[in-house]
Amino acid sequence: MSAYLNGEFLPLAEARISVLDRGFVFGDGVYELVPVYSKKPFRLDEHLRRLQGSLDNIRLANPHGVAEWRELILRLIDLQDFADQSLYIQVTRGTPDEGQSPRDHAFPKGVPPTVFMFAQPLVTATPEQKAVGVCAVTAADNRWLRCNIKAISLLANILLRQQAVDADCAETVMLRDGFLTEGAASNIFVVKDGVLMAPPPSNLMLTGITYDVVLELASAHGIPHEVRVISEAELRAADELWMTSSTKEVMAIVKLDAAPVGAGVPGPLAQRMDGLYQAFKQQVMRT
Template sequence: MSLRTCWLNGTYIAEEQAHVSIFDRGLLFGDGVYEVAAVFNGQLLDADRHLVRLARSQREIGLPAAYDAATLMGVMQELATRNGIQEGLVYLQVTRGAAERDFPFPAQVHPTVFAYARPKKLSDDPNAAGVRVHAVPDLRWQRCDIKSTSMLAQVLAKQAAREAGAFEALMHEDGLVTEGGSSNIWIVRDGIAYTRPTSHDILAGITRDVIFDVADDAGVTVVQRAFTLEQALAADECLMTSATSFVLPITRIDDHVVGSGAPGPLTQRLREGYLARAARLTA
């Protein structure tokens, strides 16, 4: 019997006692949005940025806000504290609520909002030694900038990666790398880091945005430019960024060894810089 506490529609409750309606539109249609923020040293990391993106996602799908950012920030931190999370994550989801099944929005919307916390190794992540990714076609819809709970394409991509013995999926479309199954992808060539510019084709990753500042502090040049799968294969280094992986080196793309096959020096500088910033902000 778990002693974990979650939060559902304004109430802290044991996870075993938390239930939503079978008519919830998040269940029926994937009609909702979500965020995942890291917990470091027992404190939320960049949750304010995640909540700004959550509000944008809600506006883009016409979903009213049931709680303001300050309230949600307090809930997320309280969940980390109650569950004893020193390193890990807090997941927050908002759906359009329960209504009779019909595709258009219900006349009266009462959002379902819930959150939970989980431990996860972040500072001492065993994957920091390098991960393998599996290249798959990007099958998603045309609004990947919205952090939607409709994630069947990512589920299939990540399952394909798991079956291939890889840690993450590397998605591509029309010859260009888009992003990972739940991460942004970068390459390094001749000392310059490249990542795809934001558009409706990718999610504007919070960790991705932070890395621009980390790179600037480290004297690393970053160029926002799309790159091909072939360019990723030929890169000196390849890396992925996400809220709960921070910065991880990609050392293999399927059976191809990236660079030397070990974490590259620029990737290591970015990871170290990100960890130093996280420690400073949560001290």
């Protein structure tokens, strides 16, 4: 697998950074994850806009313009020997120069950011997996208050996601002060009486690109939907629950905290939305 690091394309196994890089020492950086189908990046402009938003929020200047990012990304995609890819982009605040404190919380001065990218094979859920659905557990959302930043410091999400793994489930659904926020590594949608509901974008959640596509498809195809706060009671009384992400796409949650969701099988709206999403993805890839 090929990677990109600070202006150089090289084998991933040869990529090296300083141990004093602020991404390593502090988790001081942001990232993006771009799905690639048949060597075509999916919604690249939207991913780059979100990357810009994350950089702005941590007060780190973007090292590249959109055209330069696009050129680098397309070249890295082309260097891989597999067509469907999960392309990771990471930008950190770099490594302090000699003479600057190697571990000072304050931003180092005059230091270029570290830019790192690599791609791995993209593995999405199979039709057979989607036909069965997955289980999830709930947990208190004990993360910080800037969850809208796609920061590389993901320890809280890791610990929350591990609760699902320990329960042999696919995801942890998070609740803060009695309201739904998101999954540890996904967004969560609720369906009740034929209405699709999603928590509104805020500093308490990271809105995914798939989240945006689902709402766009709901609007385009006349599916009743609401973007509003969702209570824990509404979550537990749902007819359908979905998790959405670049790798899970639209995946039905059929059991929550060991209790069945609705009929305990993927619901009709999840199946319809997955079909719409697959068709939309194919259309985008053809253009």
